Amino acid sequence: MNIKTATEIGKCLSNQTRVQIMEWLKKPEKNFPPHESLKHFNDGVCVTYIHEKAGLSQSTISSYLTNMEKCGLLILTRHGKWSYLKRNEKVIKEYTDFIT
Amino acid sequence: MNIKTATEIGKCLSNQTRVQIMEWLKKPEKNFPPHESLKHFNDGVCVTYIHEKAGLSQSTISSYLTNMEKCGLLILTRHGKWSYLKRNEKVIKEYTDFIT
DNA sequence: TCTACATATCGGTAATTATAGATATATTAG
DNA sequence: CTAATATATCTATAATTACCGATATGTAGA
Numbered sequence: 001m002n003i004k005t006a007t008e009i010g011k012c013l014s015n016q017t018r019v020q021i022m023e024w025l026k027k028p029e030k031n032f033p034p035h036e037s038l039k040h041f042n043d044g045v046c047v048t049y050i051h052e053k054a055g056l057s058q059s060t061i062s063s064y065l066t067n068m069e070k071c072g073l074l075i076l077t078r079h080g081k082w083s084y085l086k087r088n089e090k091v092i093k094e095y096t097d098f099i100t
Numbered sequence: 101m102n103i104k105t106a107t108e109i110g111k112c113l114s115n116q117t118r119v120q121i122m123e124w125l126k127k128p129e130k131n132f133p134p135h136e137s138l139k140h141f142n143d144g145v146c147v148t149y150i151h152e153k154a155g156l157s158q159s160t161i162s163s164y165l166t167n168m169e170k171c172g173l174l175i176l177t178r179h180g181k182w183s184y185l186k187r188n189e190k191v192i193k194e195y196t197d198f199i200t
Numbered sequence: 201t202c203t204a205c206a207t208a209t210c211g212g213t214a215a216t217t218a219t220a221g222a223t224a225t226a227t228t229a230g
Numbered sequence: 231c232t233a234a235t236a237t238a239t240c241t242a243t244a245a246t247t248a249c250c251g252a253t254a255t256g257t258a259g260a
Contacts, residue, residue: 010113096196
């Protein structure tokens with residue numbers, strides 16, 4: 001981890017909604033309804049559910065999640081028309097190691 | 101640690117200069133000259149040295165450091181006319197535990 | 201006291217981020 | 231193919247943050 005990457009991650013974690021999303025994704029099955037087509041949360045939660053729970057516009061949440069994926073905080077997996085997002089624990093660990 | 105506090109810390113860590121300051125303060129004796137009046141770095145580094153090393157205006161650095169102290173990332177100790185700042189490892193740990 | 205120095209705060213403008221609505225793209229169902 | 235649904239991207243404006251210079255405050259020493 002370098003300073004530039006760490007700062008990008010810090011930017012993602014500088015907004016209450018985004019921090020909240022990171023928290024929700026710790027326990028997807030507790031915080032979101034079960035998926036229609038997928039029987040598991042192995043790849044996380046789809047954009048729509050996060051959007052509905054967060055209460056901000058679809059475009060806002062989509063760009064939040066895109067940025068969070070780009071800086072490595074989240075892992076994106078596409079299944080059909082859905083995009084699933086889960087925490088990238090490896091990068092989160094690298095980040096916390098860096099700032100510690 | 102709660103979401104609000106974590107977000108405030110995230111805001112402090114969303115700027116490259118501030119992240120850099122946190123890094124410098126890991127090893128004060130390596131990154132800063134020795135103090136004139138104090139013989140040790142037990143309370144960290146004074147505002148002037150951080151200001152000079154960062155290359156931004158005194159007022160900007162002062163407000164950075166004030167915010168970083170308010171959200172708990174730094175500990176401020178005054179000795180005479182100098183303000184010394186050091187990392188608050190306890191809060192940093194609480195923060196990394198929270199986001200992990 | 202007066203002066204010098206260290207730091208904090210104030211007031212302003214520039215730059216960035218937040219956020220929405222509209223629209224584009226991708227995928228599936230029929 | 232067409233329609234419906236999920237997500238991404240574009241464009242614009244509002245809100246926030248960045249940053250500086252000026253000024254205020256606080257402290258030590260002459």
